[in-house]
Amino acid sequence: MKATTLKEIAAMLGISITTVSKALKNYPDVSPKTKKAVKDLAEQLNFTPNSFAVNLRTKESRTIGLIIPEVVHHFFSNVIKGVIEEADKNGYLVIILQSNESLELEQKQVELLFNKRVDGILISLSNDSNDDHHLKKIITRGIPFVQFDKISKLIPSSKIVINDQKAAAAAVQHLIDIGCKKIAHIRGPENPQNSVDRFIGYKKTLEKNGIPFDSKLVYTCQNVTYEEGVEFTKQIVKDHPDVDGIFAITDLVAIGVLSYLNENHIAVPDQIAVIGFSNWFMGQVMMPKLSTIDQPSYDMGIAAFSLLLEEMNCRREGSLFSPRTVELGTSLIVRQSSFKN
Amino acid sequence: MKATTLKEIAAMLGISITTVSKALKNYPDVSPKTKKAVKDLAEQLNFTPNSFAVNLRTKESRTIGLIIPEVVHHFFSNVIKGVIEEADKNGYLVIILQSNESLELEQKQVELLFNKRVDGILISLSNDSNDDHHLKKIITRGIPFVQFDKISKLIPSSKIVINDQKAAAAAVQHLIDIGCKKIAHIRGPENPQNSVDRFIGYKKTLEKNGIPFDSKLVYTCQNVTYEEGVEFTKQIVKDHPDVDGIFAITDLVAIGVLSYLNENHIAVPDQIAVIGFSNWFMGQVMMPKLSTIDQPSYDMGIAAFSLLLEEMNCRREGSLFSPRTVELGTSLIVRQSSFKN
DNA sequence: TTGTAGGCGTTATCAG
DNA sequence: CTGATAACGCCTACAA
Numbered sequence: 001m002k003a004t005t006l007k008e009i010a011a012m013l014g015i016s017i018t019t020v021s022k023a024l025k026n027y028p029d030v031s032p033k034t035k036k037a038v039k040d041l042a043e044q045l046n047f048t049p050n051s052f053a054v055n056l057r058t059k060e061s062r063t064i065g066l067i068i069p070e071v072v073h074h075f076f077s078n079v080i081k082g083v084i085e086e087a088d089k090n091g092y093l094v095i096i097l098q099s100n101e102s103l104e105l106e107q108k109q110v111e112l113l114f115n116k117r118v119d120g121i122l123i124s125l126s127n128d129s130n131d132d133h134h135l136k137k138i139i140t141r142g143i144p145f146v147q148f149d150k151i152s153k154l155i156p157s158s159k160i161v162i163n164d165q166k167a168a169a170a171a172v173q174h175l176i177d178i179g180c181k182k183i184a185h186i187r188g189p190e191n192p193q194n195s196v197d198r199f200i201g202y203k204k205t206l207e208k209n210g211i212p213f214d215s216k217l218v219y220t221c222q223n224v225t226y227e228e229g230v231e232f233t234k235q236i237v238k239d240h241p242d243v244d245g246i247f248a249i250t251d252l253v254a255i256g257v258l259s260y261l262n263e264n265h266i267a268v269p270d271q272i273a274v275i276g277f278s279n280w281f282m283g284q285v286m287m288p289k290l291s292t293i294d295q296p297s298y299d300m301g302i303a304a305f306s307l308l309l310e311e312m313n314c315r316r317e318g319s320l321f322s323p324r325t326v327e328l329g330t331s332l333i334v335r336q337s338s339f340k341n
Numbered sequence: 342m343k344a345t346t347l348k349e350i351a352a353m354l355g356i357s358i359t360t361v362s363k364a365l366k367n368y369p370d371v372s373p374k375t376k377k378a379v380k381d382l383a384e385q386l387n388f389t390p391n392s393f394a395v396n397l398r399t400k401e402s403r404t405i406g407l408i409i410p411e412v413v414h415h416f417f418s419n420v421i422k423g424v425i426e427e428a429d430k431n432g433y434l435v436i437i438l439q440s441n442e443s444l445e446l447e448q449k450q451v452e453l454l455f456n457k458r459v460d461g462i463l464i465s466l467s468n469d470s471n472d473d474h475h476l477k478k479i480i481t482r483g484i485p486f487v488q489f490d491k492i493s494k495l496i497p498s499s500k501i502v503i504n505d506q507k508a509a510a511a512a513v514q515h516l517i518d519i520g521c522k523k524i525a526h527i528r529g530p531e532n533p534q535n536s537v538d539r540f541i542g543y544k545k546t547l548e549k550n551g552i553p554f555d556s557k558l559v560y561t562c563q564n565v566t567y568e569e570g571v572e573f574t575k576q577i578v579k580d581h582p583d584v585d586g587i588f589a590i591t592d593l594v595a596i597g598v599l600s601y602l603n604e605n606h607i608a609v610p611d612q613i614a615v616i617g618f619s620n621w622f623m624g625q626v627m628m629p630k631l632s633t634i635d636q637p638s639y640d641m642g643i644a645a646f647s648l649l650l651e652e653m654n655c656r657r658e659g660s661l662f663s664p665r666t667v668e669l670g671t672s673l674i675v676r677q678s679s680f681k682n
Numbered sequence: 683t684t685g686t687a688g689g690c691g692t693t694a695t696c697a698g
Numbered sequence: 699c700t701g702a703t704a705a706c707g708c709c710t711a712c713a714a
Contacts, residue, residue, distance in 0.1 A: 003458075003482075005706095005707060005708085006707070006708065006709095007707075007708095015684075015685085016684065016685045016686080017685090017707090017708080017709095018684075018685055018686080018709085018710085019683085019684055019685070021708070021709065021710090022684090022709095022710095025709090029683060029684085030683070030684080031683060031684090034683085034684085048455065048456045049456075049707080049708070050397075050458065050706085050707050050708070051456055051457055051458050052393065052396040052397040052400070052402070052458060052706080052707075052708095053397055053690090053706070053707035053708045053709090054707085054708065054709085055393040055396065055397075055690095056391075056393040056394055056396075056397050056690050056691070056692090056706090056707085056708080057689090057690055057707085057708055057709050057710090058690090058708090058709085059393070059690080061393070063436070063457075071418050071421050071422045071425065072415070072418040072419055072422050073418075074413070077412050077413040077414075077418050078413055080412050080437070081412045081413050081439070084412065084437060084438070084439055085439070088438070093436045093438075093453065093457060094436060094437060095404070095434045095435065095436055096421070096425060096435060096437050097425070097429070097434075098422070098425055098426070112434065114389065115389045115390075115392055116392055116404075116434060117344075117391065117392050117393060141344075226622075226626065255626050256626075258626075259626055262628055281567075281623075282623050282626070285567065285596050285597075285599075285600055285623070285627070286626070286627070286628075287603055287627075287628050346690095346691060346692090347691065347692070348691075348692095356700080356701085357700065357701045357702075358691090358692085358701085358702095359693085359694090359700075359701055359702075359703095360699085360700055360701070362692070362693065362694095363693095363699095363700090366693090370699055370700085371699070371700080372699060372700090375699085375700085390691080390692070391690085391691050391692070393690080393691075393692095394690070394691035394692040394693090394706090395691080395692060395693085396692095396706095397690090397691080397692075397706050397707070397708095398691085398692050398693050398694090398705085398706055399692085399693080399706090400706080
């Protein structure tokens with residue numbers, strides 16, 4: 001079944017393409033009679049404007065690109081969901097691309113979106129991203145652009161973030177409050193701003209509480225996996241038998257921590273208390289249930305799209321848009337893995 | 342920064358648009374000299390063809406649509422990943438849409454993809470989908486179309502499936518093999534083919550082993566959630582204290598089962614053995630680790646795209662394509678929740 | 683109230 | 699080897 005065109009409708013009705021076009025868009029200068037005739041026929045023929053042609057004319061595709069490090073990830077799934085739903089509400093479609101935590105791939109994906117001429121770009125940087133070049137290009141081209149979660153501070157785009165330092169501080173303070181004296185930190189890779197910030201939050205909170213910071217108690221993930229959680233916990237227990245608290249960069253890692261401790265019959269939280277970050281669903285069904293920092297992933301997706309939409313609208317109207325940074329709140333969730341009284 | 346066009350390059354070089362276009366596409370009938378000049382300038386100006394115009398001309402967008410019930414779902418995340426990666430390899434982009442398990446929304450999303458004029462559609466039906474109308478329309482319009490996972494058998498499209506009956510039978514047979522005499526089944530909703538098939542697999546296997554089927558031992562999920570797993574287990578234990586095995590429609594539900602049993606100190610697998618379906622990551626980190634059926638989600642995504650690609654290629658060449666059904670293998674994974682010797 | 687004409691940027695055909 | 703011309707389908711001044 002071939003798609004109908006304005007031309008065909010015009011021919012069938014013996015009128016001009018222009019009139020058909022106008023009638024369908026409810027222009028005031030078309031007689032009610034023709035309007036009705038056109039609309040009826042269009043309805044009957046199941047007419048929908050050819051979006052390729054509309055795109056070309058309007059220079060818009062009502063499509064945005066979303067680049068994330070990894071699709072199979074509780075946090076990012078929720079972001080995707082938020083973005084898709086908010087986009088849908090506003091008549092936008094979403095193309096999803098993965099960077100697989102590789103800078104090179106991330107750059108390639110940005111190029112793809114350039115070629116596709118999406119109306120806007122949403123991005124959470126890969127852990128590997130220590131170069132800004134491709135982001136600068138987005139700005140130079142004047143494409144509406146919002147960074148979220150893992151961002152590059154120096155790029156003058158809108159940003160949706162949480163206060164990682166503050167949130168990490170809350171986690172560590174909580175461990176201290178329940179009596180932990182020697183807290184290890186399994187941190188994320190070197191580059192990402194949020195893994196740096198969480199580390200800083202950890203460090204500052206120790207110092208604030210008069211606990212000397214010891215770099216030997218910090219273990220650095222390469223890939224932020226469950227397996228690394230298991231492995232580092234093994235090392236922690238071996239190297240520092242008196243550690244009584246572990247703060248992990250993310251719940252996935254924390255669950256690795258719990259697994260190792262459980263299997264080796266190390267009491268949680270009595271001997272070692274554990275807290276993660278992100279509030280993955282999984283944490284609630286573990287035994288013991290995992291304490292964590294709730295990070296509003298779904299809301300982050302919504303906020304990111306909303307801000308992008310604002311910028312896209314400004315752009316369409318030719319008005320100026322000044323990038324904004326929105327900080328979303330986090331909250332401490334205390335569950336069994338760090339509950340003492 | 343405005344995008345460069347063929348016209349501009351042509352003007353700068355004092356040659357025709359046609360020649361520029363041909364030079365860039367390496368037509369044999371352009372002199373090496375002009376070719377080089379054009380390519381150099383194009384490179385320098387960062388020229389990329391305007392995809393809107395290309396789409397209009399070629400009637401292709403090199404974009405496909407993927408409709409799934411829910412993004413935040415281990416199985417579907419993996420499918421998405423497979424689709425995106427395979428699409429990427431072949432120069433296609435993927436627009437993702439959610440049906441939220443609602444028929445109405447699913448229909449709307451299909452319409453959106455029609456309007457967007459994607460080159461092909463991939464779909465896994467919502468649990469609510471008891472109507473085929475919108476799927477028939479995809480066929481009528483001649484849009485390349487592959488169903489996967491939750492499919493409508495009657496629609497003559499390509500399909501990627503697993504043998505749910507066989508896989509469920511393997512799960513139940515395993516429970517019987519380790520000595521279970523009274524096995525309850527927490528099944529999925531009425532409509533989806535796979536929940537029906539898994540139920541049939543359960544029923545047939547009981548009968549094959551001389552265990553009478555008892556419909557009272559079957560509990561039906563509405564939303565296939567963790568909470569339903571918890572709740573139904575409570576009922577099972579109350580109504581049938583002698584149940585010694587539970588087969589759940591999916592791992593998420595099975596994890597609810599485990600949670601309830603753990604919290605109520607009912608020994609797994611000794612008093613009640615548990616097996617799920619799908620092999621979610623979560624199942625590996627539970628205590629006890631969850632037995633399950635591995636379902637190749639990532640591979641399903643790859644297979645779905647590959648088949649769609651074949652159909653899209655046929656369509657482009659104008660050759661005929663006959664829908665195929667590909668059945669992927671599953672395997673039983675025995676872990677602690679059903680391990681006895 | 684209706685229609686003509688031009689153009690969005692590319693590709694394909696065909697003539698020079 | 700090169701280029702003029704005509705689409706693709708729609709939108710929008712501007713005429714009539």
